[in-house]
């Protein structure tokens with residue numbers, strides 16, 4: 001990604017009464033509110049199905065279950081040669097054999113979970129001629145009317161000649177890709193149970209029931225030479241355009257306008273980038289998704305309350321949040337060019353989770369396993385598990401935490417329950 005300044009087109013202005021009041025609650029509330037009403041004729045008081053909504057927060061015991069099992073470090077441990085992270089942590093420049101190896105690894109991991117996989121292959125012109133790219137789109141339930149997307153790019157940056165061609169992009173973005181795979185594996189059983197409940201008509205919250213989870217692994221995020229509009233985010237540009245021109249046949253459950261496209265059925269695009277090194281500082285970039293940012297902050301806070309960070313950090317009882325506090329007076333700060341940009345420009349609601357400042361190893365050979373902090377990646381996995389479970393109304397089974405017991409133990413356990 002790059003820090004080029006560019007204008008963010010705000011095609012959707014779904015400003016909510018609550019956020020306006022928040023922004024102006026300090027002084028002169030009434031006058032300013034009237035002024036805002038005059039200036040923003042398109043203000044919508046109604047929360048839409050695609051916008052802000054109440055989340056069902058997991059309780060403490062559900063959180064404790066979800067963050068401990070399966071072990072949130074196993075998939076992101078660079079010391080384990082079989083971890084998802086290790087499988088991705090090789091040079092994997094677009095249109096190379098290694099890129100295909102990593103692509104196939106991601107695809108096979110998600111196919112094993114029986115997710116619907118689409119390989120979105122295309123060619124595009126680059127400063128080095130025509131190149132092949134393939135985005136990976138994995139969807140839990142392809143028939144769902146809407147989806148929340150979690151995304152990261154799986155290609156690594158091209159550098160010519162030894163030793164720079166050994167660049168593996170650990171934070172950029174091998175670790176975020178491994179985190180997405182960890183999330184899919186962890187919550188797949190919960191998504192399955194949710195599906196059963198939906199089929200039995202046991203979930204009546206339509207906002208929740210109509211939404212599925214989709215993971216997108218973008219190819220060709222990196223510029224081959226200098227970051228420009230045409231030499232960067234090849235995969236994201238291709239997919240945003242494709243989805244914006246793919247019209248959907250009417251669906252009884254899609255409460256959308258007749259001209260709905262694949263793009264308009266995205267609730268939010270959550271893009272992870274440059275994560276995995278210690279002490280990241282994450283800020284909210286867009287007014288539309290400030291509430292979703294807050295939901296992620298809340299997930300981290302509740303995980304901390306469960307004691308997870310104290311257990312994992314050495315000696316120090318205190319923990320420092322990954323997230324920069326919001327002042328409530330933020331504007332849209334779309335100054336970091338990344339895979340979200342083509343979607344944002346087409347009106348998609350974006351939550352950009354990127355360390356800013358960038359990790360100090362950014363685009364250097366040092367962005368390798370040594371740049372990663374296992375406790376930090378563990379925390380990211382825990383945050384993503386809780387955040388998405390809150391969002392999709394998943395219900396971690398607290399009882400499944402029970403350790404397996406021998407027959408004798410089980411008898412005495414059941415007897416103990418009777419008292």
Ligand SMILES: [Zn+2]
Pocket residue numbers: 001157172222363
């Ligand atoms: Zn990069």
